[in-house]
Amino acid sequence: MEDLEKLRFNIRHSAAHIMAEAVMNIFPGTKIGIGPPTSDGFYYDFDCPKQLSKDDFKDIEREMKKIIKSKRKFTGEVVSRDDAIKRFYGQEYKLEIIKGIPKNEKLTIWSHESWEDICKGGHVDSTNKIKAFKLLDVAGAYWKGDEKNKMLQRVYGTAWESKEEQKKYLEKLELAAKRDHRKLGVSLDLFYFDEFSPAMPFFLPKGTFIMNELTNYMREKYKKYGYQEVITPQIFSSKLWDLSGHSSHFQENMFFTENDENKMGIKPMNCPSHYLLFRSRLHSYKDLPIRYADFGRLHRNERSGVSHGLTRVKSFSQDDSHIFCTKDQIEAEILSFLNLLQEVYEDFGFEKPTFYLSLRPENRTGNDDMWDHSESVMKSILEKSGMEFSIQDGEGAFYGPKIDITVPDALEREWQLGTVQLDFFASEKFGLNYINKDGDKENVVLIHRAIFGSLERFFGILIEHFGGSFPFWLSPDQFSLIPVSENHFEHCKNIENKLVSKGLRGKADLSNDRFNNKIRKAQQMKIPLMIIIGDKEVENNSLTIRLRNGKNLNDIKNESLIQVFEENSKINNDDGLKAVLEEI
RNA sequence: GCCCACAUAGCUCAGUGGUAGAGCACGUUCUUGGUAAGAACGAGGUCACCAGUUCAACUCUGGUUGUGGGCUCCA
Structure with missing residues (x-):
């Protein structure tokens, strides 16, 4: 080899x-x-x-x-x-x-x-x-x-x-191009872009469904891992961006607007608003760590020529969170985060994310002692977690070292999803402190972290990862009821009502297409279950199910199908789905 | 931001210096069908936008915007 x-x-x-x-x-x-x-x-x-x-x-x-x-x-x-x-x-x-x-x-x-x-x-x-x-x-x-x-x-x-x-390689390239999320986004009615708002995605109902499902998924994880969701404004006085340093470091990537005499900046990151939230109340060491999570919309005025489908956009949201903790809590927090991150990636089947530890850049704040310490903390955490990682010298944020996690797209371009960054700078700049055991004020340590990274990018990568065949729980349409002839329309409609009333997504195809074409259309939309209803099924009060991989399941009883769905709201792949249905 | 390419119907794409075509999708009608395309008819386009050359520009030239492949930057 x-x-x-x-x-x-x-x-x-x-x-x-x-x-x-x-x-x-x-x-x-x-x-x-x-x-x-x-x-x-x-x-x-x-x-x-x-x-x-x-x-x-x-x-x-x-x-x-x-x-x-x-x-x-x-x-x-x-x-x-x-x-x-x-x-x-x-x-x-x-x-x-x-x-x-x-x-x-x-x-x-x-x-x-x-x-x-x-x-x-x-x-x-x-x-x-x-x-x-x-x-x-x-x-x-x-x-x-x-x-x-x-x-x-x-x-x-x-x-x-x-x-x-x-030849094999060139064919692989062609296949990968078919999985391109920009193409699938059009053919699966997920999202689109318009010249009137360049590089800012419009999500169609199906795409919006998936984006919301991703958010809800993450909210569930947050409950388990002790995060608290917050909502913060979209537009801030330029004074905030002066204070945070964005005016000097990030201005060319920001959108600005005027309000009366005041220059306002549209937020490109959530961090400063979380600092304001944190310092709006007094905190005891007993309250820490505090983990603020925010799905707020961000806008970045990217240089022209860098946008790319959903993976690089000007308007996006993140599964963003800032953890305010003490020095002693850093290790536990980051380990817990890496644990959560792997749990999430596993749920979506990303088996080979790549981990990078980025160390001090040339332009940085803080003294060398601080950097020595924080870099060795990050390194030992990674080693403890048993993850393979490579080191990138000079790639850290100006305020601290970070771990970035990337995943490849269909054409094997690596995209950064998750990140966890130590920040010793913000607490000083914004006066983020807590009252310690002795009754004295002490600065918190701040950790920036995200798992999906941007939801838009994650969605894009996900589309390619699944080739548009989303797992059952993420599929905008879970079933299509396909009558063999017009005689079965009524029966289909009844079953549709039953399934929908149980919270399933899909509908009966009552168009005047032929049966074959209805299957073809459902297949093209990559709908997980095509439920076929003909004389046989009406007579036996049963269903024939065609999975999108072409496999058939015969003689499934309506009621048991509904029950199975209720018990298995999250079935991750076609094989799992088939196994479950076959038990009926 | 930089280099190059591209922009024609909802989608995928033909096309010519004399104001446009196909397939799919869409609508109507016919079709009563067992696992990836039944048929007929119909509707649809300031040929991205703005200038210029020309008797005449969708076609040639320049610019603008957007998109794609990269570089740089980044979630």
Whole structure:
């Protein structure tokens, strides 16, 4: 397995070199940036006199094929700095890379006879080991990833050890695209976007149902874990944002409005309003920890070009909560939170979230002692919880270290959902304190935390995770009653009334479509239960149920079905549902 | 914000310098049917918006807005 991974790495790395040669051959004067392998392919950055487009891919691919077929050997050599500078004369980006390599490190150049690159190595021995490749996309990318630098043209491609593997990969991409929540959002009538309110989702009744169900689900968890829900305003005087630091740090991401002479800011986060709530009353150490939860709507004026379906929007809500506690309570609070978080992710079937511990950034508040302490607290908590995590240096919030949890979407783009952040800054700034045992005022420790992150984003990821086939309890329509002929309309209507009166969601399909088409429509809407009613069912007072996976359950009694639903309001998947129904 | 691409009916998409088409969906009628599309007819579009070129622009040019793929930033 490791060998295969290495082979693929080498193939893709080599393909990047070959693509760079091809581009330079076709478009003389091209300057090259960097060209690494990625998890499924490779890219190379070019400063090319021609504006590249997908129309150029054919030519580039043809040139690459020529190079691959000529079976050129990859070889590496250690070179002196002067030699390297000479050999990359005119290639300003390469020269910058050479300059950036520490003096005590060896410089290596890898060549495949007709072309060479400054490169650490990791190649196939001959170009013809690349059995399949395809260029996929071209996009802009800043040199060295810095937006102050020139924008280069990045060409993306994929490469494989066999044609079959590449075909499988391309098919996987197609399947993933079908699960894209933006497509399913339209076809399942969940939400839509309108030019009149860019990047702010409108939820249709079905989408609204699911959003509310998610909120209710979280409210139940909150009861169990001792959170108290609060409601706070939408718009605040700019003075609050000056105090919180948002005016200086977050202003370009905020919406503002005027009221008479007063400048008002629409909240992009709940934190400051929770601080105000907390300090509006006197607190004893006996009251702590206090956990305020808030599903309030937030607005962030994102830079254009960053919005993305439901996963990056300008108007959203969070399962946001702020925990006010003492220093001694930090560990227990965070452990309890991580416990809750895993419970939630398990309920939704997210088996492989990734945990990141983000440590002190360059721009930060507080002294090093405080950071040393809080970082080691976070680390030991993670270690205690037994979770695997990776460390991201410099990615922490300016007020404290944090743990971020990400989950991938259908196209394997990682999205951050949950987060837990320690904050030693807010309590000082806002005077958030409590009366300790000695009767003295002491600052609280503040913990910011969320599990879904944004409900909108979570919903989007969830749509893709389930491919639109929501678990029974989350399905906006749980059943569709399908009469075999018009003779069964009446009977269907009766059963619909019974099921609906028991709190189930769905209706009888009394349209004048044919039976087959009714099944097709229910199937397309991914309704969990298609209940078929014909002569047989009317006669036996029973139901035939078709599940959306195509499986059939015969001769189910009406009354027992209703009873089963009542006893199993949360059935998480089709298999569980089937098992339950089969017991009838 | 930056680079590139795209914008035609509710949805998915054809299309041409001489003011528009298909399939699905929708409506009406016919059809009385057993597990993913029965049939006929009908309704529908300032071809995103604003300018320019032209006798004539949905089509060419420029701008604006929005969307998509990335970069940067972030829940």
